[in-house]
Amino acid sequence: MELLRFATAGSVDDGKSTLIGRLLYDSKAIFEDQLEAVERVSTQRGDEYTDLALLTDGLRAEREQGITIDVAYRYFATPARKFIIADTPGHVQYTRNMVTGNSTADLTMVLVDARKGVVEQTRRHAFLASLLRVPHLVVCINKMDLVDYDQAVFESIRAEFTAFASRLDISDMTFIPVSALQGDNVVTRSANMGWYEGASLLHHLESVFIASDRNLIDSRFPVQYVIRPKANEYHDYRGYAGRIDGGVFRPGDEVMVLPSGLTTTVEAIDTFEGPIDEAYAPMSVTMRLADNIDISRGDMICRPNNQPTVGQDLDAMVCWMTEKPLKVGDFCHLKHTTRWVRAVVREINYRLDVNTLHRDEAATELGLNDVGRLSLRVTQPLFYDSYRRNRLTGSFILADEGSNVTAGAGMLLGPD
């Protein structure tokens, strides 16, 4: 059984909660005690119907105010796949939450109200999915029951969305007409829309091909932790523990260690169950090397003929996530793979309007929820790939030097 992580975003009235509620309920991931608790609260509040949003809005403040504040993670499984939903609020002031939810997603689900068509929020969701390079996008055109299941409405929204998306970088886009409330095309194909020949939403989630989404070409192994057992049985054992962030490694492979540039070969790839023949992203393994060279956390093991970019001057798209604005000359902590460095903002090239994609080149700072292109200089070289080539070796976070809060999310730009 495979794992699929998907992100959703939306506001109270676009039916997102109903849709998620239905996926969870129909796949038996909602339990009776949860449903009873929700019904109890709905009744106490005098709601006219059971508000399924209460299932995902877990915090007291969220339930009291009827809003989603934060990313909530929900889980369900079918015989085909396990799903992790990152459910985020959709308003512009929650851009940072949408960025967070999309950062680990294999797929983003965008909801469009069939009566309203493509609105600002739709465009923002699609843009953020593209910025975070979520490999698959599903556009659910919801509330089809309220437009008489009319194919013309569906086609017109699809055309409008497709036209907008041509300005983005989205490789796989699927459109599904649904009614979350009535259940049309959610779990099973709808009898009300004979003209629709595609899969139901759940079937699509179960079958979308995700195996080729990871980078299995550029071998990258950031060293996370050095294992030295200090026991007689393993007297000379020195293993480099970490997660394969790209490509495939096998015993006997010639490898290069950065920053030293020294080369050696992989002697063994160890796991608790014993040595293995090959390791690939995103496995957590321990590598032993043939030669005894000085390697510590933050170093990068790669192949001599396929090395990441090494540099201290970085260009990146950054989403700013904290109240205190980011200005040219500001310093931050920066974490990339297994390495913390300090960074200074050299230049703000432009700030991007997440609704219109307009570039404001006169911008002098990034405020909360702003997205912009920056030039940064870091205190030590990073070993990185462009984000579009590898989401793991192409991403970084920024932390405030005073409060330590996570203040920014960065996606590195590179030659490709």
Added chain:
Amino acid sequence: MEQTSGAVATGQYQLSQLAAIEAQSIHIIREVAAEFERPVLLFSGGKDSVIMLRLAQKAFFPAKIPFPVMHVDTGHNFPEVIDFRDRMVADMDASLIVASVQESIDAGRSVEEAGLDPSRNRLQTRTLLDALTEGKYDAVFGGARRDEEKARAKERVYSFRDEFGQWDPKNQRPELWSLYNGRHRPGEHIRVFPISDWTELDVWQYIGNEGLELPSIYYSHTREVFRRDGMLLATGPFVNPRGDEEVFEAVVRYRTVGDMTCTGAVESSAVTVDEIILEVAASRLTERGATRADDKVSEAAMEDRKKEGYF
């Protein structure tokens, strides 16, 4: 494809979902060991902490786990669980710290709650926070999962706690990709939840795949119980049925392991992991909803306890 990490790959270069979440958990545990000065792993003897211990063992193999294990002992535990705890820790040659709620009460740091069969669930927080301060621990591993409870669904993998151990759910650090931010000032700490993405079913499948041993109370057995607040409670030294609470023998097992005073049993004849998996898959109640009085205090009982510094 070689068998890896306790679960088989589903195809060429594609991990099964259990192998994928296992790899993610190991990544988190190693990240903590590398970046913090004094991590500690909370171990209750429950199934989630058994998994935590196994993942930690895998993360550092062939070296030993490079941090101690801590149990917050309410004094109201099931004896089977305490026996199991001591055996596990000895088998793994790990070092165990026991933080005792009874000692907190004796020292006047905590006050026993009033009423019949008072639960020490909430008192654990004071004992835990005192033990963390005393040991100067800056990272605390817990086995909480997001599918357990709605406040936990909002929890980060790295959850920041201020100098009072408080959780501020409305002001959490964004958590992107797998780039965890453990930066903190002296006196603050990070709670770390490496199995956040595991579900109850995942836990049982993993226990089955790995052949992990659990305390015997997870499996069906015969026990003297009575009904209180819709739950089946076991009779024992800390749990005294009132006159109107009829005591009877039932064939039960436990889905969670907590205090005897607040953990209910479920009627079940499941004696093997496979039978439990079938039962969990068919269950229409969450594990905490079915069996935990501590969550039933109010709609936001877990959120309120977590803000104070609970697990």
